[in-house]
Amino acid sequence: MRTVAVVGTGLIGTSLALALVRRGLTVHLEDADPDAARTAASLGAGTTDPADGPVDLAVVAVPPALVGRVLADCQRRGLAHRYTDVASVKAGPRADVTALGCDTTHYIGSHPMAGRERTGPLAARADLFEGRPWVLTPTADTDTETLNAALEMVALCGAMPIVMDAGAHDRAVALVSHAPQLLSSLVAARLEHADETAVRLAGQGVRDVTRIAGSNPAMWVDILSANAGVVADILDELAADLGETVTALRALEAADEAGRRSGAAGIEAVLRRGNNGQARIPGKHGAPPTRYETVAVVLGDQPGELGRLFGEVGALGVNIEDVAIEHSTAQQVGFVQLSVAPSAVARLNTALREHGWSVRSV
Structure with missing residues (x-):
């Protein structure tokens, strides 16, 4: 070609x-x-x-x-x-x-x-x-x-x-792309009129969930219009799950012990189902998910700091499997979360502290 x-x-x-x-x-x-x-x-x-x-x-x-x-x-x-x-x-x-x-x-x-x-x-x-x-x-x-x-x-x-197959593709992307886009937007929409103090408390969790909510609305209307029925089916199932979860949360407020136990069991079931689903997402290079440990390092917001950290980790012979950065809203620092093999955690924590890095417990 x-x-x-x-x-x-x-x-x-x-x-x-x-x-x-x-x-x-x-x-x-x-x-x-x-x-x-x-x-x-x-x-x-x-x-x-x-x-x-x-x-x-x-x-x-x-x-x-x-x-x-x-x-x-x-x-x-x-x-x-x-x-x-x-x-x-x-x-x-x-x-x-x-x-x-x-x-x-x-x-x-x-x-x-x-x-x-x-x-x-x-x-x-x-x-x-x-x-x-x-x-x-x-x-x-x-x-x-x-x-x-x-x-x-x-x-x-x-x-x-x-x-x-074209139909199988559309069902798949509805599950892994189109429905998550709407859910991200719905969560982010809760922040539109939220108290400013609450928004300033936003951490990495809400940032992760709402990242794709910044997408172009017109583009997504085009996409969703072409796959609306399949996406609606998935959201119907999610709505049923949400209804059961709300019922379980209300039960946690019950005056009787039996009601509270029932509510706790319902919430635990949802969280465990989430654990099981998340564990099915392919890991590095498409391989089965691997369990990594996190080493969190406080990083100054200045040129060269991230490169210096990566260089020192590499010099120790430790491979960084994944990385995430959480920025502080109040100070000029960030928290770099390095995902590494469990066997490297203790050695990496010790070496980084010896080199003057501030290492947080995770």
């Missing part, structure tokens, strides 16, 4: 174009908003000049509701030999593609499982897809060459291909 057309230069389209240009491909950019295409081109994502003839692959990077119409237009113009899209929902666009009479032999749906809270070409990154799953949803008549072209695109972006 040498030439690609990217139709739609938002976050995903521009990131894809940047990744392919970095690998030496010629990328032609199109967008309904010419300014967006020119911005992407100025970032090094390709050229706005039209291709001399059909490119090897055209990538339709538009909202789910527009995929069918844009694909039909691209095929009518003979833009490419083969086509894919990168919409976050697959069943709806596939139905539109079929209804519009598009050529499905040379088309395959796809969805890179990557994104950011920011949108538009200026938020794009060439490494956005590296190490991320990238779902491919071939139709019954997608030919082998089209599948291979999509696999090559995924490989060039450093992602991991996963072949799925």
Whole structure:
């Protein structure tokens, strides 16, 4: 594959174009908003000049509701030999593609499982897809060459291909992406009119839960509109769980001991179910989750401190498996939580204290 057309230069389209240009491909950019295409081109994502003839692959990077119409237009113009899209929902666009009479032999749906809270070409990154799953949803008549072209695109972006049925994909992303987005927004909405003193107490827990609530509402309306029924089904189940949890919490306030025991048992059951679900999320490099221990270090908010800490940990021969930073709202310090192998905790605590670092108990 040498030439690609990217139709739609938002976050995903521009990131894809940047990744392919970095690998030496010629990328032609199109967008309904010419300014967006020119911005992407100025970032090094390709050229706005039209291709001399059909490119090897055209990538339709538009909202789910527009995929069918844009694909039909691209095929009518003979833009490419083969086509894919990168919409976050697959069943709806596939139905539109079929209804519009598009050529499905040379088309395959796809969805890179990557994104950011920011949108538009200026938020794009060439490494956005590296190490991320990238779902491919071939139709019954997608030919082998089209599948291979999509696999090559995924490989060039450093992602991991996963072949799925379109409906199964939509049910999966409703569970792991779309419903969590709404829940994050609902929790964050509780803060909108909260007392300022309460908001200033926000720690890492609420920051973790509400991080994706900063996402673009218009973009999510497009996504959720294309997968509304499946997401609603999941939220119905969550609503039932919430109802039972509220009942259990009310029972904890009961005057009789039996009521309080019943409430405690209900809350414990919810928390244990959460433990079990969280434990199923894949760990490092997709391996089964590994139990790491946390070493928390107080870090001054000044240039070079984080690099110095990482350097000293590395010099000790300790691998940092994960890292999180919690910022103090009252002082110019942060709390860096280093996830390391349990066998390294005691040695790391001692060495860091000897080097003058303030180490917190976790």
